[in-house]
Structure formats: structure tokens, C-alpha cells
Amino acid sequence: MDKVKILVVEDEIIIADNICDALEELGYEVLEPAISYTEAIERIEKEKPDIAILDIQLSGKKTGIDIAKKIRESYHFPFIFLTSNADPLTLNQAKEVMPPAYLIKPFSKEELYTSIEIVLSNFSIIKKNEEDKADESHVIKNAFFIKNKGSFIKIYFDDILYLKSDHVYIELYLKNAQKFLVRRSLNDILTSLDANFVRIQRSFVVNLKHISEVKNAAIIINKKEIPIGKTYKEELMKLIRLI
Secondary structure, three states: OOOOEEEEEOOOHHHHHHHHHHHHHOOOEEOOOEOOHHHHHHHHHHHOOOEEEEEOOOOOOOOHHHHHHHHHHHHOOOEEEEEOOOOHHHHHHHHOOOOOEEEEOOOOHHHHHHHHHHHHHHHHHHHHHHHHHHHHHOOOOOEEEEEEOOEEEEEEHHHEEEEEEEOOEEEEEEOOOOEEEEOOOHHHHHOOOOOOEEEEEOOEEEEHHHEEEEOOOEEEEOOEEEEOOHHHHHHHHHHOOOO
């Protein structure tokens, strides 16, 4: 497993060397420290660190906060702020870039290690959640495709009136009077549908949106009477709004 690569941005050379020594003792891969905004960006571009430790106060016009803003905008990896100045103004400026962690000098090696590991862990969770959401956004959520005569046809859930089990096949009945045959079980196909579909009988799943009438032992969909099984009626009635 590759070591975590860390960039230290600190304009006081002795302090930077001490931090780098501590990081190496903790088992991290440490890059040559940067002392300014320009050096930091050059290191990031060239070395691609996994995390940066940024002193807020740097000599020159641009500070560690400016580096943090650039990381947020362009590079998307975690960072930790480091400072000996915890006054309200500095804290408020730092808050603007939402730092994952904030270390006040002087700090122990244990505090340094804990901060790095927590920040990396949280960043990994956030990144995974973002990736999962991105994947979900590309999934078609209101339709599925069924095989029909050598091709795949898109069926929108809203167009499905009901499904009927016929041995090893499922019959799909649509609003436009079309009917398709799919080789799947009702339980299996239910997992592909949304919450509007409910089983009302051993052999039938219906689309609640298309129910026009509910009788004592049946429902009506598109003038078709479909029986309600006794074991399914209670659950169905919970889903139907009665006034």
C-alpha cells in the first residue's frame, strides 16, 4: 500500500523541518516543504499530495488561506490549517474555506497524527458518497428496458397498468393496450419498480396511480377487475387515501 503523501507549507524553516521529521517518524511520505503560495502550488502540480498542512500566516501577499481556496477550487484534496495565532479574525478568515482540521502551535506528534488520520478518513467517506450520488444520477429511475424481438424497449413505470404472473413469465399491461412478456418472477421484477407498485394478489402487482375503483374484493384498473388477495388487502388499504 502506498504511503500517504504530505505537503507542508510553512515559511519558518526550523518549524517546517521539525514537522517533516515528525511526519516521517509517523510513517508518512513527506514532500520538500514549501515556504510560499507559489512554491506550494508548484509542489501540488508536480507531486500530487494526498493532504497538505498549511500555515495560515506566510510571508508575502498570499497566505495559507489563499492556498486552501486554490486547493478547494482546483485540486480537491484535504488540508489542515496550522497557526500560532488563534484570534477571532484569523479564525473567521479560516472558516470561510471550511478547513477539515485546525492545529494550534505548539502541538504534539500525537495531535498531528490524529488530525491527519481523521481528516483523511472523513475525506474518503465524503468522496465515496459524492461518487455514489454521481453514479445514482446516471441511473434511469423512472423506467426499465425489456428485451423484445432482438432489441430492448424502454418501458416507463407510469405507463404500466399492472403485471400478471404466468408461470415463469410476467405479463406487462400498458396504458396503450400493449402487452409484453418478460421471463422473470414477480418478486424479482418488484425490486426494479418504484414505490407505486404493490402486490395485491399472489399473481398480480398493480400501479397505484391507475386504480380507479376499490371494491370489497377487487380493484378496477382501466375497466379491468383484478382480485385482491386477503393477505394483501390490509397493506393495500394503508396505501390508499380514504376520506
